[in-house]
Amino acid sequence: MRWVRPLDSGMPAEVVGGKAHGLGVLTRLGLPVPPGFVIGADACRAYLRDGRLPHGLAGEVRAAVAGLAAAEVSVRSGASVSMPGMMTTVLGLPADPVGPLLDAVAEVFASWHTPRARTYRDLNGIPHDLGTAVTIQAMVYGDRDPRSGTGVAFTRDPTTGAPVLFGDVLFGRRGDAVVSGREPTVPLGELAAREPRVWAGLTRAAARVEGHYRDACYLEFTYESGDLWFLQVRPGRFTGAAAVVVAADLADEGVIDRAEALLRVAPADLKRVARVTGPADVVARGLGACPGVATGRVATSADAAVRMAAAGPVVLVRPETSPLDLRGIAAAAGIVTARGGPASHAAVVARAMGRPAVVGAAGLVVAAGSVRAGDRTIPEGALVTIDGTGGEVALGEPAVTESLADAHVHRLLGWADEVSGDASDRPGPDRLRAAQAVLRQ
Amino acid sequence: MLTLHTLRCAGSTTLARLAEIAGRAEPGVESELIDLAVAGLVTFEPGPFGGWSITPAGRAAHAAWIADELDAAGTRPEVAGALDRFLPLNAELLDLCAAWQLRPDVRVLTLLDDLDRRAEPVCADLTGALPRFGRYRVRLAEALARVQAGETRYVTDDLASYHVIWFQLHEDLLLTLGLPR
Numbered sequence: 001m002r003w004v005r006p007l008d009s010g011m012p013a014e015v016v017g018g019k020a021h022g023l024g025v026l027t028r029l030g031l032p033v034p035p036g037f038v039i040g041a042d043a044c045r046a047y048l049r050d051g052r053l054p055h056g057l058a059g060e061v062r063a064a065v066a067g068l069a070a071a072e073v074s075v076r077s078g079a080s081v082s083m084p085g086m087m088t089t090v091l092g093l094p095a096d097p098v099g100p101l102l103d104a105v106a107e108v109f110a111s112w113h114t115p116r117a118r119t120y121r122d123l124n125g126i127p128h129d130l131g132t133a134v135t136i137q138a139m140v141y142g143d144r145d146p147r148s149g150t151g152v153a154f155t156r157d158p159t160t161g162a163p164v165l166f167g168d169v170l171f172g173r174r175g176d177a178v179v180s181g182r183e184p185t186v187p188l189g190e191l192a193a194r195e196p197r198v199w200a201g202l203t204r205a206a207a208r209v210e211g212h213y214r215d216a217c218y219l220e221f222t223y224e225s226g227d228l229w230f231l232q233v234r235p236g237r238f239t240g241a242a243a244v245v246v247a248a249d250l251a252d253e254g255v256i257d258r259a260e261a262l263l264r265v266a267p268a269d270l271k272r273v274a275r276v277t278g279p280a281d282v283v284a285r286g287l288g289a290c291p292g293v294a295t296g297r298v299a300t301s302a303d304a305a306v307r308m309a310a311a312g313p314v315v316l317v318r319p320e321t322s323p324l325d326l327r328g329i330a331a332a333a334g335i336v337t338a339r340g341g342p343a344s345h346a347a348v349v350a351r352a353m354g355r356p357a358v359v360g361a362a363g364l365v366v367a368a369g370s371v372r373a374g375d376r377t378i379p380e381g382a383l384v385t386i387d388g389t390g391g392e393v394a395l396g397e398p399a400v401t402e403s404l405a406d407a408h409v410h411r412l413l414g415w416a417d418e419v420s421g422d423a424s425d426r427p428g429p430d431r432l433r434a435a436q437a438v439l440r441q
Numbered sequence: 442m443l444t445l446h447t448l449r450c451a452g453s454t455t456l457a458r459l460a461e462i463a464g465r466a467e468p469g470v471e472s473e474l475i476d477l478a479v480a481g482l483v484t485f486e487p488g489p490f491g492g493w494s495i496t497p498a499g500r501a502a503h504a505a506w507i508a509d510e511l512d513a514a515g516t517r518p519e520v521a522g523a524l525d526r527f528l529p530l531n532a533e534l535l536d537l538c539a540a541w542q543l544r545p546d547v548r549v550l551t552l553l554d555d556l557d558r559r560a561e562p563v564c565a566d567l568t569g570a571l572p573r574f575g576r577y578r579v580r581l582a583e584a585l586a587r588v589q590a591g592e593t594r595y596v597t598d599d600l601a602s603y604h605v606i607w608f609q610l611h612e613d614l615l616l617t618l619g620l621p622r
Contacts, residue, residue: 115559116533119552123540302453306490320622323452323609324495326600331490343535345608351542352598 003043004060007036007135012080015040017133019078022233029208032201032229036073036137037064039105041080044131047109053102061105061136062098070095070138075104077111079132082234086120087111087132091176092139101136108134140229142174142222147195149223150175153188155206156216158238159275159390160404161245165189165206167219168285175222175231184363184374185285201228209233214255215264216246240389241405243269248408251415258415259439267429270409272402276387280398283373283384286336286361288391289347293400294334294356295385298378300366302328308381315384319366321346329353334386336393338364356388364393442506443573444473445482445495449503450613453486453494458600462609464576507617516570517618523567524614530560531611538597538604545596550588553596553603557585571617577610 005011005020008028013021020038027033039057046054065073073095077087088111090104111117112132121128142150151169156162168185170177171194192199202221205228209217216236222229238246243265251261274293296313299305305316305328313333318325320339329335329349335357337346342359350357365372369380378384378395385394409428416435417423447463448454456474460467474493477483482499486492495503511517533556541549561578568575584603587595597604615622 114529116529116536119533119556120536122552123536123549303494306486306488309490310488322622323450323605323612325452326605327453327490327492327494343532343539345535345604345611348535348538348542348597348604349608351539352602352604 001060003039003054003057004064005038005040007033007038014080017041017078017080018082018234019076019232020133020135023135025212026230026233029212031205031208034137034140034229035068036135039134041131041133044109044112045129047106048112048131053106058098058102061102065095065098065101065136068095068138072139074137074139075108076135077108077132078135079130081126083117083120086117091174105134108132140222140224142224143172144224146172147226148172151188151221153202153219153221154216154236155210156246158236158242161238161242161249163249165202175220195223195226197226198223198228205230214250240269240273244405244412245408248412261412262416262419262432262435263439265412265432267432270428270432273389274400274402275389275404276385276392276394277399277401277404280392280394281396282392282394283376283378284361284363284393286358286391287342288387288389289342289359290350290355290357291389292356293385293387295383295397296333297381298371298384299332300369300371300380304380306331315386317364317366317371321349329355336361336386338362338366356386358386358388358391358393361393444470445477445499445503446507448483448493448495449500449616450609453492455492459493464579508619511617514571519566519570520617523563524618526563527614530556530563534607541596545593557581577606580606
């Protein structure tokens with residue numbers, strides 16, 4: 001085989017892409033991964049150079065697909081560096097005949113050169129000639145029956161860094177439904193009571209992948225009729241307080257040394273940002289689009305926001321935003337949208353105006369004068385609190401802190417002073433930078 | 442009706458900004474606003490977040506007018522085609538704005554310049570289909586020139602920023618074709 005490689009080939013991410021590399025790690029750790037194979041990025045480079053799939057690829061794919069013994073497969077892009085959402089993914093494609101499958105592979109290769117993907121690479125310093133690998137796997141069905149579902153999990157809480165499984169799950173749905181944010185998810189913890197065997201499998205996997213990556217990790221999974229399958233793993237790449245807590249905890253656990261802990265934290269992670277700390281009555285979750293916490297009364301239109309803002313702080317809740325909402329955003333203390341991502345008009349405007357914002361809170365249905373969150377109705381004027389880092393929308397006024405990780409920050413900066421040999425009174429980021437300068441020499 | 446349309450795309454705003462958006466002198470725009478207010482189609486609110494805005498009756502009248510306008514021009518396929526070409530550019534522009542807000546880097550401005558060049562033919566075709574779209578090209582170029590002159594708040598942070606004008610163009614395209622967001 002020249003172009004096609006097994007998932008557990010052990011080849012580096014530069015050849016098989018980050019996604020297949022992670023699937024190989026999972027396989028070697030003895031964790032369940034749907035059978036599959038990967039077409040290396042070298043085939044993509046050949047396609048981009050010649051304008052057609054390379055000679056011999058069709059035969060290799062036909063043989064490899066036959067080996068999967070699957071009725072349907074998934075076809076996913078995966079470059080050696082992360083380019084989230086930039087390239088094509090095809091789910092539920094019949095494995096036979098092979099023609100449409102090869103068309104899908106060509107489509108994924110071609111998506112490497114969309115103008116948006118080019119701009120993304122320019123922005124992030126990713127070379128244009130890398131190309132993407134393509135992973136083809138037997139489909140597993142999170143929508144098979146009531147004992148099926150799909151979800152995403154962090155091995156530690158990405159807000160606080162606490163060593164607890166954290167994430168979202170959708171019962172009876174496929175993976176694309178979770179990632180797209182179109183459907184409301186439930187907190188991952190609800191899986192423990194509903195599917196104890198799946199939960200136990202997740203807990204075991206969390207320990208193994210952390211042991212391998214020596215970091216908090218992110219996992220995507222599907223369970224089908226009670227059987228757990230992993231679809232992706234990568235290091236969690238936490239930021240803010242969570243980055244500090246995880247680095248210090250891993251050093252205390254002896255998983256990494258103190259020098260590595262100091263190098264993993266960015267000076268910006270030490271910035272104090274207001275966060276909601278439990279317990280909070282969280283009615284919806286979205287993506288944090290502009291950091292900070294805002295508490296105010298719910299307004300469901302720009303007009304209401306302007307009117308109500310005269311009497312006190314307002315949180316504007318919209319399905320998504322149009323220019324008609326601009327003055328409402330200006331008048332509000334915080335913004336929530338049901339649709340959209342961190343690169344949406346709403347997110348850009350909220351950041352431009354410095355308003356804490358949660359976007360893509362998929363569970364919310366906004367009507368005139370009220371907001372529905374699952375089976376609960378939040379009337380206009382109800383008090384809510386939003387966290388523009390973690391993406392929580394909570395009823396009332398839960399506890400808020402700017403010092404989520406004080407003890408960990410104190411410990412980490414103590415190590416920093418030992419490294420730099422300078423214990424003078426300076427801002428935290430300066431103490432960290434001094435230590436990093438010594439460690440990078 | 443063009444004043445009503447401008448107000449519908451721009452959201453609530455001041456007379457000065459409305460005149461700037463339309464590229465017209467203030468007295469003419471103000472006189473039209475007063476006529477529209479008498480007809481119950483627009484309203485003026487004082488206060489820090491106030492200004493001229495469209496009423497529910499104004500929105501209904503506007504929806505009818507804009508559908509008639511496109512039918513009369515007979516250029517629905519051209520406008521719909523322009524929207525198809527606009528949407529990938531829109532995703533790319535939002536990536537650029539988000540990157541700029543995270544890390545204001547001159548590389549983002551070079552890429553914005555490149556995107557603007559690729560948006561130009563789409564704007565030109567739109568203007569050919571409905572001449573009132575020509576104003577966006579002028580305003581986007583003005584915002585970009587200010588950015589290039591060092592006034593970087595005209596990327597995302599001003600009500601006359603490249604992003605806000607683009608956001609209004611996006612809204613205008615959807616309204617013109619009668620599509621939801």
